[in-house]
Each structure stands twice: as structure tokens, then as C-alpha cells.
Amino acid sequence: MFEAIEPFVHIMVYPDCKGSGMETKSRKLDLKTDMLCFFAICRHSLHLGVVSWMTAPSTSTVSRNFCAWAVFLSSLFECLELKPLPGFVEEFLPREFIEAGYADTDALGDATKTWIGQSENFDINNILFSSYKNHTTGKTSV
Numbered sequence: 001m002f003e004a005i006e007p008f009v010h011i012m013v014y015p016d017c018k019g020s021g022m023e024t025k026s027r028k029l030d031l032k033t034d035m036l037c038f039f040a041i042c043r044h045s046l047h048l049g050v051v052s053w054m055t056a057p058s059t060s061t062v063s064r065n066f067c068a069w070a071v072f073l074s075s076l077f078e079c080l081e082l083k084p085l086p087g088f089v090e091e092f093l094p095r096e097f098i099e100a101g102y103a104d105t106d107a108l109g110d111a112t113k114t115w116i117g118q119s120e121n122f123d124i125n126n127i128l129f130s131s132y133k134n135h136t137t138g139k140t141s142v
Contacts, residue, residue, distance in 0.1 A: 064117070119136070
């Protein structure tokens with residue numbers, strides 16, 4: 001995965017970061033570890049404090065990294081046609097779905113919310129604030 005996106009990582013922007021993106025010399029994690037942390041948080045809904053404990057940077061750094069990767073990858077994946085070929089999903093649909101009238105399902109998905117640190121930008125906080133969790137969260141689709 002990293003080899004596919006590596007040519008584009010130079011455009012990633014870390015929010016509220018004092019350095020200038022990839023060129024900052026004080027990076028706490030290399031890019032591959034950074035990406036792996038993002039995917040682990042998304043897949044297992046890990047608390048950012050746990051990832052911070054496992055990898056050594058602060059929770060706020062892990063939060064900034066999570067936001068940067070979420071925006072970067074969603075922007076990158078929007079450029080790709082990810083819809084499955086006709087008939088592909090139907091082969092794997094459970095019989096219960098077909099019997100319940102959902103035979104025309106294109107994809108199954110789920111989302112998870114991860115608590116992230118507040119941004120210095122008020123507009124970003126408004127977008128990321130979850131009234132359900134009463135905290136700023138990042139929502140990722142699985």
C-alpha cells in the first residue's frame with residue numbers, strides 16, 4: 001500500500017503542525033509507521049492514547065497524524081474508481097440479504113469514530129465535533 005501512495009505523500013498536510021509538512025526534521029515516526037498507526041486506529045478503533053503509548057509520540061501528535069492521513073487518503077481515493085465489477089458483490093451476498101429484498105446491494109460498509117484532539121482552527125472543530133460523543137472525532141469508513 002505504501003509503495004502505491006509514496007509518490008504522493010509530499011502533498012500531505014499535518015493540521016496545526018509548526019513544521020512544514022514532510023520537510024519537518026522533528027518527525028516522531030517514519031511515514032510507514034505513521035500510515036500503519038492510522039490503519040490500526042481505523043481497523044480496531046484504538047484510542048489515540050494507546051497508539052501514543054505503543055509508538056512514543058504524544059497523543060496530540062498521533063491525533064494530528066490521524067487527521068493528516070484521513071484527509072490525504074480520502075482525497076487520493078476519491079480519484080479512483082473503486083466500485084466493484086457487476087456481479088461481484090452478488091456472488092458474496094448472504095442468502096438472507098437476497099431473501100430480505102436487498103439483492104441490489106452494491107457494497108457493505110461500516111464506520112467507526114475515533115476521538116481526536118481539538119484543532120486550533122474553529123471551523124475545523126465545528127466540522128469534526130460530534131454531538132453524539134460530545135467531543136471532536138474522526139469518522140472512518142471500513
